Amino acid sequence: MLKFFRKIRQKLLIEGSLKKYLIYALGEIALVVIGILIALQLNDWSQFREERKLEIEILGEIKDNLLQDLNIEHIQNLKYLNHTYKSSQIILDHLNNDLPYQDSLAKHFAWLPSSANFDPVTSGFELLNSTGVNIITNDSLRMNISVLYGVHYTWLSEFLKDRQYLNNTPLFNDMMKKFNTFKIYDSATPRDYEKLKIDDDFKVLVQQNGHIIGETIENYEKVIIKKAHQLVGEISEEIEKFK
Secondary structure (H helix, E strand, O other), X not given: OHHHHHHHHHHHHHHOOHHHHHHHHHHHHHHHHHHHHHHHHHHHHHHHHHHHHHHHHHHHHHHXXXXXXXXXXXXXXXXXXXXXXXXXXXXXXXXXXXXXXXXXXXXXXXXXOOOOOOOXXXXXXXXXXXXXXXXXXXXXXXXXHHHHHHHHHHHHHHHHHHHHHHHHHHHXXXXXXXXXXXXXXXXXXXXXXXXXXXXXXXXXXXXXXXHHHHHHHHHHHHHHHHHHHHHHHHHHXXXXXXX
């Protein structure tokens, strides 16, 4: 191709037609520029396709992680929290209303200082951070992913850890002194049940424990789980767009 163009230029020079030569030269330059632009366009398109392919892979992994959390982690945590909350209400009802001791209370006592731990699957979010969050082209979706993992998930994880140390520990220590047997989740038998009925400090600890757990359950269900479900839907819609 270059040899062909060179022959044309030589012919025009021999003919001595400067005007034709200049027109031809400009045309040749235009062809070169157009070729470069086309090459750049193809390169940009190829890069765009590769980035979108990676974006879909990351979104797919984040979606799988969220579904795994929703189907396992969140269900298990809410089960524990609801069980503890129910037990605290039953214990308080018996102590405050001077109800007689029942063997079933041993199980409820054993659940009072129980705790849940939040350990979400974050491989997709970690891949997003290592790749760069701007790989997600949808601004709203990118923001919602960052908020769920960076704010809500972080809060839940830290809150449950803090609750375990700041709230459960005093209750656990108090029960170790006032119970003959204590095996968490299994059985806890008070040394003197009648004294517990008039033990205001113990009842305050149980009441605080139930109150905190009740608020945790409400926030868990109305905020975190709700937003996780919404994000799964948003990711599914975004993946469908690319398909």
